[in-house]
Amino acid sequence: MPKPNTSNRRIWLLITATAIIAALFIPFSQLVLHVQYDYTLRTVALGGALLGIVSGVLGCFAVLRRQSLLGDALSHAALPGVAIAFLLAGRDLALLLIGAGVTSWLGVWFIRLVTGTTRIKQDAAMGIVLAAWFAAGIALLVYIQARPDASQAGLDTFIFGQAAAIIERDVRLIASVGAVSFIVLALFWKEFKLITFDPEFAGANGFRVNLLSMTLSTLIVVAIVLGLQLAGVILMVGMLIASGIAARQWTNQLGQMVILSAVFGAFAGGAGAIVSAVDADIPTGPLIVVVAFLLVALSLGFAPGRGLVWTLLRQRSDRRRFAAQTILEDLYHYALDHGRADLPAPEPFLLGVRGATAREGLRQLLARGHVQRSNGAWMLTPAGIEAATRDDRNHQLWSLYRQYADDLNLPVIAEDRQQDIADALPPESVAKLEYKLDTIRNAATNAVTKN
Amino acid sequence: MSVHSGRDPQNDSATALEIDDLTVAYNSKPAIWDIDLRVPEGVLMAVIGPNGAGKSTLIKAALKLIPRAAGTVQFYGQPYEHVRGLVGYVPQRGSVDWDFPTTVLDVVSMGLYGRLGWIRRPGQSERESAMHALEQVGMQDFADRQISQLSGGQQQRTFLARALVQDARFYLMDEPFAAVDAVTERAIITILRQLRARGKTVVVVHHDLQTAPEYFDWVTLLNVEIVATGPIATTFTPENLRRTYGGRVAYLHEGQRIAGLEEE
Numbered sequence: 001m002p003k004p005n006t007s008n009r010r011i012w013l014l015i016t017a018t019a020i021i022a023a024l025f026i027p028f029s030q031l032v033l034h035v036q037y038d039y040t041l042r043t044v045a046l047g048g049a050l051l052g053i054v055s056g057v058l059g060c061f062a063v064l065r066r067q068s069l070l071g072d073a074l075s076h077a078a079l080p081g082v083a084i085a086f087l088l089a090g091r092d093l094a095l096l097l098i099g100a101g102v103t104s105w106l107g108v109w110f111i112r113l114v115t116g117t118t119r120i121k122q123d124a125a126m127g128i129v130l131a132a133w134f135a136a137g138i139a140l141l142v143y144i145q146a147r148p149d150a151s152q153a154g155l156d157t158f159i160f161g162q163a164a165a166i167i168e169r170d171v172r173l174i175a176s177v178g179a180v181s182f183i184v185l186a187l188f189w190k191e192f193k194l195i196t197f198d199p200e201f202a203g204a205n206g207f208r209v210n211l212l213s214m215t216l217s218t219l220i221v222v223a224i225v226l227g228l229q230l231a232g233v234i235l236m237v238g239m240l241i242a243s244g245i246a247a248r249q250w251t252n253q254l255g256q257m258v259i260l261s262a263v264f265g266a267f268a269g270g271a272g273a274i275v276s277a278v279d280a281d282i283p284t285g286p287l288i289v290v291v292a293f294l295l296v297a298l299s300l301g302f303a304p305g306r307g308l309v310w311t312l313l314r315q316r317s318d319r320r321r322f323a324a325q326t327i328l329e330d331l332y333h334y335a336l337d338h339g340r341a342d343l344p345a346p347e348p349f350l351l352g353v354r355g356a357t358a359r360e361g362l363r364q365l366l367a368r369g370h371v372q373r374s375n376g377a378w379m380l381t382p383a384g385i386e387a388a389t390r391d392d393r394n395h396q397l398w399s400l401y402r403q404y405a406d407d408l409n410l411p412v413i414a415e416d417r418q419q420d421i422a423d424a425l426p427p428e429s430v431a432k433l434e435y436k437l438d439t440i441r442n443a444a445t446n447a448v449t450k451n
Numbered sequence: 452m453s454v455h456s457g458r459d460p461q462n463d464s465a466t467a468l469e470i471d472d473l474t475v476a477y478n479s480k481p482a483i484w485d486i487d488l489r490v491p492e493g494v495l496m497a498v499i500g501p502n503g504a505g506k507s508t509l510i511k512a513a514l515k516l517i518p519r520a521a522g523t524v525q526f527y528g529q530p531y532e533h534v535r536g537l538v539g540y541v542p543q544r545g546s547v548d549w550d551f552p553t554t555v556l557d558v559v560s561m562g563l564y565g566r567l568g569w570i571r572r573p574g575q576s577e578r579e580s581a582m583h584a585l586e587q588v589g590m591q592d593f594a595d596r597q598i599s600q601l602s603g604g605q606q607q608r609t610f611l612a613r614a615l616v617q618d619a620r621f622y623l624m625d626e627p628f629a630a631v632d633a634v635t636e637r638a639i640i641t642i643l644r645q646l647r648a649r650g651k652t653v654v655v656v657h658h659d660l661q662t663a664p665e666y667f668d669w670v671t672l673l674n675v676e677i678v679a680t681g682p683i684a685t686t687f688t689p690e691n692l693r694r695t696y697g698g699r700v701a702y703l704h705e706g707q708r709i710a711g712l713e714e715e
């Protein structure tokens with residue numbers, strides 16, 4: 001279990017490393033990928049990075065509330081809004097996005113209505129909203145494109161997203177709307193955390209859970225709508241949740257998760273946009289999502305504590321430690337049963353009883369200087385005897401704790417025999433247990449002498 | 452109310468919780484039906500009944516977490532909204548995601564959010580109160596531990612600490628003894644008794660008939676409707692248990708603690 005301060009340092013190291021890699025990525029892309037940093041690309045990359053921050057931060061809550069699929073349904077549900085807004089008001093980006101927001105928000109509301117009042121489960125409700133709203137959007141879009149009206153050109157970029165469509169005004173929009181949603185998030189941080197973790201308890205304590213939940217969903221809709229132009233309705237969910245999932249692997253604190261997710265989102269958004277500029281035919285949305293997924297894969301593999309590599313290493317070190325402990329006990333008891341703690345036990349006996357564990361354990365104990373080999377047998381060294389005696393005594397004290405914790409009026413703690421009992425209990429409690437152990441041993445010795 | 456022996460709720464002490472005509476229905480099937488219940492102040496009361504009897508529903512409806520079809524609930528003579536600060540709640544441990552990225556101390560601090568009100572953040576004094584509550588449940592060494600690393604019993608004690616930090620006068624606990632180890636069960640019952648000794652009223656949804664007479668001094672037997680309520684000595688009887696559980700109560704014969712059941 002890493003101490004909190006080391007885990008804090010780890011997060012800041014990771015954030016710094018990501019920032020350095022992001023900074024180095026710019027000259028790398030110029031030299032190796034021959035990307036031209038013209039005005040358009042700078043705008044697009046900045047827009048992608050800002051969007052990555054906004055969706056990374058809000059996406060954390062979608063992930064933690066198990067609403068990743070809701071995010072997918074919402075972004076698909078935005079498409080008919082774009083089409084309807086175009087039919088009603090023509091090609092004005094702000095209006096198109098407002099239209100997208102309205103139908104997307106209607107989607108959330110409809111899902112909540114259906115799950116709240118019928119027996120239909122949330123996944124089915126999301127599935128039907130996703131399909132129906134998207135179908136309506138596609139139908140309207142095809143209808144619009146068949147019209148003899150030049151201004152409709154490029155409306156279909158909302159499906160897959162297109163970097164070139166981003167202009168300076170859009171970047172300003174993303175930045176300012178993002179800032180407003182961060183302010184809301186910061187103000188109600190405590191409340192959002194509580195309803196995400198334990199909505200029932202929040203309700204019992206007088207917080208308006210439905211209102212807060214709807215506000216949080218609205219913020220998520222805002223992030224989705226902002227990203228539509230760049231990522232498109234189909235892939236927006238990837239931008240929303242990928243960096244949150246990646247960040248979750250590195251930290252156990254909500255605040256750190258949100259900050260890290262913002263950094264990851266910025267990296268994915270910026271780098272994805274830059275790489276897609278290598279060729280005008282490479283779409284931006286898919287590339288951003290691919291970069292974000294690479295971050296997820298790296299995190300799943302290498303994050304300390306949760307990552308695959310870490311888990312494998314920990315399992316190996318556990319196996320070694322347990323093997324060493326088992327064989328130490330075996331040797332100690334074998335020797336004691338035969339009279340003295342430093343008597344050797346024959347190797348075939350140990351291997352026969354424990355097999356591979358014995359080989360592993362003996363290797364570990366030899367490395368620690370706890371055992372030595374003589375004539376095909378293994379015996380404990382003085383250091384080994386000391387360690388074995390200590391382990392044995394610790395084990396007995398734990399057993400006494402389990403039996404007599406009540407009688408001796410000891411503090412209630414969780415049993416962990418791998419731990420030194422002196423680290424788990426206050427000194428006076430350990431003293432009571434040791435006294436008890438000595439009493440029992442003396443009684444046993446006396447009984448033997450009397451006989 | 453038919454039971455009058457030992458302590459009489461109407462004369463001995465004030466009424467802490469009063470429920471009248473409470474009905475809650477899910478999909479037009481009543482989960483609890485026409486509940487009339489008085490919980491006198493200062494008792495340690497078990498709510499006992501079979502699965503699906505509406506035990507959790509009763510608690511949630513009392514806290515207005517689910518809509519009521521009919522009825523009123525009053526704590527200390529007032530509706531819940533006016534006395535939230537006096538009532539502490541321990542939900543079922545399984546009702547939250549224990550992989551949520553936060554620490555034990557942070558979860559316990561959530562018990563103070565209601566008192567803090569909107570927007571204000573917990574600070575140093577809240578941390579100290581939370582630490583104190585953790586000490587009471589023997590979890591002070593786990594303060595900075597990530598909650599996904601806790602055992603079931605430790606999760607339950609964390610939830611209990613979150614309720615203790617509220618320093619309420621009335622506690623509602625939903626199955627705190629469900630699937631916990633012996634150490635935790637002992638720790639919880641010790642805390643419940645301390646709460647009673649300090650004059651608090653505690654209502655606990657309980658499923659273990661064996662331990663009920665030992666742990667509690669007051670009981671409500673529930674199976675959609677109230678079967679009986681009153682002091683455990685006179686209410687927790689074989690007839691009442693049979694009226695609550697039907698013939699299924701037979702499995703109790705093992706490790707007999709309920710007097711007179713054998714003759715039945």
